[in-house]
Amino acid sequence: MSAAPAPLARAPLTLALAALLCTAASVAARAQDTIPPGGVRVGITYTPGTRPALVVARVLGPGFDSVRTILERDLDLSDQFEILGPPSPGARPGDPPDFRLFRAIGADLLVLLAPAGGDPAAVEVQLHDVRRGALVRRTTVPGPEGATERRWAIHRAADEMVRAVTGRAGIAATRLLFVRSGQLWRVDADGYGLVPVPAAGRPALSPAWAPDGRRIAYTAFVRSGQPIVLQDLATGARDIVPTTEFGLNITPEFSRDGTHLAFAHGTEAGTDVYVYDAARQCCVTRLTVGRFSDNLSPTWGPDGSRLAFISTRAGTPQLYWMDADGGSADVLARFDFGTTGQTNGPSWSPDGQAIAFHRDVAGNPQLFVLDVGMRTVRQLTGTGRNEDPTWAPDGRHVCFVSSRSGAQQLWVLDVETGRVRQLTTSGGARLPAWSPRLSAP
Secondary structure (H helix, E strand, C coil): CCCCCCCCCCHHHHHHHHHHHHHCCEECCCCCCCCCCCCEEECCCCCEEEEEEEEEECCCCCCHHHHHHHHHHHHHHHHCCCEECCCCCCCCCCCCCHHHHHHHCCEEEEEEEEEEECCCEEEEEEEEECCCCCEEEEEEECCCCHHHHHHHHEEEEEEEHHHHCCCCCCCCCEEEEECCEEEEEEECHHHHHHECCCCCCCEEEEEEECCCCCEEEEEECEECEEEEEECCCCCCCEEEEECCCEEEEEEECCCCCCEEEEEEECCCECCCCCCCCCCCCCEEEECCCCCCCEEEEEEEEECCCCCEEEECCCCEEEEEECCHHHCEEEEECCCCCCCEEEEEEEEECCCCEEEEEEEEEECCEEEHHHHHHCCCCECCCCCCCCEEEECCCCCCCCEEECCCCCEEEEEEEEEECCEEECCCCCCCEEEECCCCCCCCC
């Protein structure tokens, strides 16, 4: 970074900030009618651990191949399907599907592209149940307004195909924020569209998305301190959260309904969790009392009634939770003395069932996930340094920072299959934050 916060007299707070800164072969599902929640009836059973075989058909003609390429990649990155290569030769635009051909290659689902009436540049995306020979869902990718808009329309079409089968939309129409060299950057969930965030001040830290996808929050480094900044992504307009103008303010996170913003504020007497009423644009409430300990990295439960956070009140940083209006806090995941070390970077899953975090193992941070109901902890990574997890809106993918390739880069892990893919290629990535599903690029 080109600037740093003013030195603080109290060692634990300095250490807490330093920690923040550094911090089965799949099988095709087989027949039985099911209706996934929010989905439609298809002729397959869709359960965790099984993936229906899907093929995106080749269609001859200008414009179809580029749509097909992006669509097939999006569906593959959803980790919900076994992607099959399409048979050759491709079909002519508008030809009905030959289901016998696709059954012969073992496909359960077929995505077919067809001309959309009225707009010669528009493409209709159709999802078919191959065994039943039935149309399941259709959506239209409009003619190109620009490369970004066209690509985003394809992402949203892919997400609707995922929703039709699983009952939950995919992650193609999402983005991530992260920090590199003190600057905020943004990248699409498939690794394309890497750009710095316009109008965001630098140095910056701790980015977070509002649930509407139009605003972000982050820590800005200015002469007077490190305030929490709220920024409109479309206009670049920025506001400072009241009472954060001075001192150290880090790790903001919006509640799931966007009405409140939790963050940590540090002084020489301790670091504590506060909540700002973003809906009324006023009223900052202190939830913890540090008494020379550090309480930071708050993350909201799905219904807004509870917050999980990191605290050093017992010495080593551990994961706690408390009611959203404060009060007593309980340990959620104790470290194993002599086996694992301090815990940091918690992120509560969208469905509320799990909290991901990183924890030191043999001197390196590794990703863990806590089952909130069972209070059991499972280790997710073991290669290199892996830290700062953030959940995708589908609740099965986690983005994190890893050094496994030799530099700090963003990676994505599917917690159900264990598949890991690299998202960024340049080093120095830190503190990712995954967006909600976005309606526009």
